[in-house]
Amino acid sequence: MSKEENRLHRVRVPALDKILGEAFPVLDDGFVRLVDYMGNDDSIVQAARVSYGKGTKSVSDDRGLIRYLMRHRHTTPFEMCEIKLHIRVPMDIWRQWIRHRTANVNEYSTRYSLAIDTARKTGPGEWRLQSEINKQGSEGGLDPEAGQKLTEREADTQKFLQEIYEERIELGVAREQARKDLPLSTYTEAYWKIDLHNLLHFLNLRMDHKAQFEIRVYAEAIGEKIVRKWVPLVWEAFMDYRHGAITLSRKEIDLLALLNEQRHDEAGKLLLEAGFTTRDGDLTRPTLEGRELAGKLERMGMRVPWEKD
């Protein structure tokens, strides 16, 4: 412990202090607000240096160290930063959010207080169609005319459910019971506090294109409006080594080696045996995993072997 370390002052991030308490709007009536934070890029370096020793301390080294930690999944230094958000979010989205068990949470209680009287509304152009390929996803939009009708029905439904709720409350029914037929789209609020490592895990999953649109927009707001400003070096490393990265399985690596060494017959055999493709008579078709592989090959500038030139 050097003298220098002894003269500590609290970490401040001026760019974050400016947006403290500001509600970034999400969806039609939700928001994300920064309530407090602990630490910044420097705190990660500081914690890592407790573990890994001192060395030089120039700015470029800090960046290099953070990137090294991110690349090698040395996660504990990232846990040394903490953030507290105030969010407003529809309950069906909150049900996904809360599955991340590593956060501290205080949610608005509809046992103590009357339920918030707004629910997420869907515009005529916002209705999405069920994806055929991705069983848990959506793809494309409903035609606006049908959308218009659904939007009107939705408004009626939400109004009706609010009346049902109020009717029960007026009759003296306990809040904990009166709320039971409110729609899942009802807004709730929560304080949500989490360390940076677990937040990045949350963002990686929820900023993914396969995440449901309604939670993705929250994740993007948190990432782009807040985390990027809070820990710019971490954010850059996260985008490079996590969010923008791909993983190659042992069999995909073997396949790439065969392709790069021009051993096409063996590659074709491996594709089939490892389940990337299936044969149907003369026809070779990719499986689900094959289509995932194709996406990776395209990003790497390589031909997809079963596709015609």
Added chain:
Amino acid sequence: MSKEENRLHRVRVPALDKILGEAFPVLDDGFVRLVDYMGNDDSIVQAARVSYGKGTKSVSDDRGLIRYLMRHRHTTPFEMCEIKLHIRVPMDIWRQWIRHRTANVNEYSTRYSLAIDTARKTGPGEWRLQSEINKQGSEGGLDPEAGQKLTEREADTQKFLQEIYEERIELGVAREQARKDLPLSTYTEAYWKIDLHNLLHFLNLRMDHKAQFEIRVYAEAIGEKIVRKWVPLVWEAFMDYRHGAITLSRKEIDLLALLNEQRHDEAGKLLLEAGFTTRDGDLTRPTLEGRELAGKLERMGMRVPWEKD
């Protein structure tokens, strides 16, 4: 490691094996089912003896050791037992349940599959009134006539919301979006796996008389139908040292000492200063904490000092 330990076989609890897979009904359409378990009373003793050494091993000792561990909150041996349940529960109740972060969970996904088409129904005599004292509780019931009306309205509402959902599905709307206006009372299902220590914590909170009725009946079913059979010595110790116990604060202990030593003036002064009572002219009235104290004094067979004989 003795030879004896070397001849391990898996722990079996015949009383549990009999109810494996049996659905214990809860509420109008919910259930709790035992899927699997690891360990039993003996496993706790076994784990404790790794920490605390061997000693004698008669049955009475095992009971004594388990009670000692429970009394002194030596919690780690209880973590050596694990249980897996399959439950069916309304979403508003699941929202409370899931707040216990220490469990492993696989919930039915309404992104992948169509939502379960039943919602929790309330009988005419089941509507509860808002408690005046306990802001988050209920107290007494609505008169049956008004209840009848609410029950009918509820049935219409749930039917209507199911139609809205099906209409969206038929138009091709993505399941993840179509579900948004389903009522919170919609049933969901989950596999829920938790260790015994954390399960007891859950049961202690949710079997409490202040817990919402709808989650209390699940906790009671788990406790009485399953845990009591699984680990009978632990269950007895839990009822004695946790669920049936009371805590006395430092000031309550001081007060009891004064009362037991007949120092009534000092006791009265302490009651006032510590905030158990307030004075309103000549009248002494208990505060919220004072009423809690009165409940404890009654259980201990003591006079409540501010009450007239």
Added chain:
Amino acid sequence: MSKEENRLHRVRVPALDKILGEAFPVLDDGFVRLVDYMGNDDSIVQAARVSYGKGTKSVSDDRGLIRYLMRHRHTTPFEMCEIKLHIRVPMDIWRQWIRHRTANVNEYSTRYSLAIDTARKTGPGEWRLQSEINKQGSEGGLDPEAGQKLTEREADTQKFLQEIYEERIELGVAREQARKDLPLSTYTEAYWKIDLHNLLHFLNLRMDHKAQFEIRVYAEAIGEKIVRKWVPLVWEAFMDYRHGAITLSRKEIDLLALLNEQRHDEAGKLLLEAGFTTRDGDLTRPTLEGRELAGKLERMGMRVPWEKD
């Protein structure tokens, strides 16, 4: 969300800012240093009010709310405060410390860096005798003459082990292997970050008179020098409702009721049946649990029934 909430600034606790980075000495060469903190008493109130609604906001109310939360074990608002410490502690004590799994940790690595070259030294008057009653405790001290001899032997031992370590290092042995015969008393350092709820749980266990002396002094330093200043209202409530409190089991409550109602024969029978006492001919003796009960009765100003007047 009111306008007022919108004008957030970061929580500051001037009394803490003053001691930021200051190393509070513990044991012969250890310390505890505050590195950073998030939140204060107000943050707990703020988080609780998200859950429980608004109400009046005077200072006395805040204290009352915090005490209510502590008393009723509403733990989530306390998780909204976070603290980061830098500690220096002997490895055998750290081995106990690290068993609290809810903290974030970066420990000094003796794979990356040379081991810290000091070990915990014991003064001639500091050697404690094994307790006969408490199998895991100590009681009384060794006579100073024998202590003097042990202290000298300890110094020789630690010096010798440091030489063994250095000899290996000089021969080029990998640090990860060279360290293997360093004594458990070797100092290590760590950054340790934890939320207030889990910190209080740690302090409650480790400030206890049954905790090992060497960890108790760390817990006391953290509690008295840091937490008391950080969240004075929480600290007061913690001392009243947790650290200074006692728990009465269901059977102890039943016993107190019998004693208070002067039903001494039944009380004597219960004592025996519930295992607080055993009979040996005419002699009644307390069991281990009986002695624990006696301690509680004494604090409540009550006679211990099996003791002669």
Added chain:
Amino acid sequence: MSKEENRLHRVRVPALDKILGEAFPVLDDGFVRLVDYMGNDDSIVQAARVSYGKGTKSVSDDRGLIRYLMRHRHTTPFEMCEIKLHIRVPMDIWRQWIRHRTANVNEYSTRYSLAIDTARKTGPGEWRLQSEINKQGSEGGLDPEAGQKLTEREADTQKFLQEIYEERIELGVAREQARKDLPLSTYTEAYWKIDLHNLLHFLNLRMDHKAQFEIRVYAEAIGEKIVRKWVPLVWEAFMDYRHGAITLSRKEIDLLALLNEQRHDEAGKLLLEAGFTTRDGDLTRPTLEGRELAGKLERMGMRVPWEKD
């Protein structure tokens, strides 16, 4: 819930039942023993089907589903399996092990009982040299003659420390204090219980070639002797998609695209700008990250651009 599900019996894995309680030796005096387990490959499929719906149920489908879950990091179904081990391990290795916070643990207590009287011994040919490149690793071995000397010194040291310990114990010093100068190489024992998802995370880190040898051999014993038999489909998927996989960063993907499209000048520029190489006059040298990239390129059968043919 179908009738079929209703007729549950507990999952059994005959290959595991055979090795229950068997101590697999590790290091000179350590072991790993299977105490109990919950679930198997089928349980993962069963839990996933609660979330993702039914579909066909042939064996090949089960394998495909498990591989899909592993590939897409759908981790919750893997948490539905649990395992309990009894291990004996040197304390310096246990200090690394215990950093995995998601397990349940009961460790042998040297406050309650006398310390285990063996310490990890190092053979003359087992002393490893400090790696120059990997600051936390070892590389190559000490010459046997020097090793012989260190091994003898080690034996003397461990014998001496055991005597110091016994001397203190005989003088009546409390066990919790007497132990303080035992070597870090002293063996300890623990029950260790963890779910499969977290176990795989542990194995992935600790079976890595960069993990310390002494913990790697434990991880390999657990993986090869136990997990492979317990959940063969999961083990295969884990080896393909996790342990044998590589991650490519966004910049590595961009680089591969340039290389595959024969845009060598741009590739060289990117290598330099992204920090894979540095220039020193005419000389191009790889950085640490560059050397990592080279390892990946080799596995993929590609030329390392900065290496001469």
